[in-house]
Amino acid sequence: MRLFLKRIAFILLIFISTSFVISYGSLWALRQSSFYKPSFLVNDITEKQFDYIVLGSSTGLATLNTKVMDSVLQTNGLNLSMDDTALSSQYLMLQHFLAQGKTTKFIILAPSASSFDANNLNLSDNDYRFLPYINTNYVSDYYGQYASQSAHLLRLSKWMPILGLSYFNVHTFSL
Numbered sequence: 001m002r003l004f005l006k007r008i009a010f011i012l013l014i015f016i017s018t019s020f021v022i023s024y025g026s027l028w029a030l031r032q033s034s035f036y037k038p039s040f041l042v043n044d045i046t047e048k049q050f051d052y053i054v055l056g057s058s059t060g061l062a063t064l065n066t067k068v069m070d071s072v073l074q075t076n077g078l079n080l081s082m083d084d085t086a087l088s089s090q091y092l093m094l095q096h097f098l099a100q101g102k103t104t105k106f107i108i109l110a111p112s113a114s115s116f117d118a119n120n121l122n123l124s125d126n127d128y129r130f131l132p133y134i135n136t137n138y139v140s141d142y143y144g145q146y147a148s149q150s151a152h153l154l155r156l157s158k159w160m161p162i163l164g165l166s167y168f169n170v171h172t173f174s175l
Contacts, residue, residue: 023161027132036129037082038096045102051075052106053097055090058083060110078104084125087111088142092130095138123151128168134158 034040052075054060060081070077080093090111097104123146133139134157143155150167157164 019162020160023165026165027134027161030132036132037080038093038130038133041080041097041102042100045078047076047078048102049076050078050102050104052077052108053094053104054079054081054108054110055093056081056108056110057085057090057112059112060108064108064110081110082126082129085127086124089124089127092127092138092142095142096130096133099136099138122146123148123154127151128154128164131157131161131164131168134161134164 030036031039032043034044054064054066054077056064058081060079061083064079064081066077066079069075080097082089082093085093090109094107123143127143128150130139130142131154134143134154140155140158143151146152153163153167
């Protein structure tokens, strides 16, 4: 019986170790990519100063074309809108933008109508896209302000990244 328990413990240790290595590697790979908007901001946007940035939900993403605005106004803008996000998510994107050492003169806020529902205390559908940056205080604190199971799993991903990755794996690794 003792040999059996030792083997089970060994197998569990191997499983947990492997899951940690894979999950940390996955978060690293997502941080190095441009798959989600937060990683795109870090890896593909080399400029540090902008005349304006656009923050919003799908309304800002689909309706405000910064290339057209820049050509007409002779400005340099960046659209950081993400679909299915609330005002709190857009504030998180602003924190992420500033944490990268980037600056802007103006912020254009383009939220959806549902963003003005002050009673909505839930995590937005696409807030998992900040998971690769869970080790930053502003992302961890953001997830910590919500009481839902998904927010709790995302916050615990700071220490056990397999939790967030396994819960959101359909979104995280499907193209």
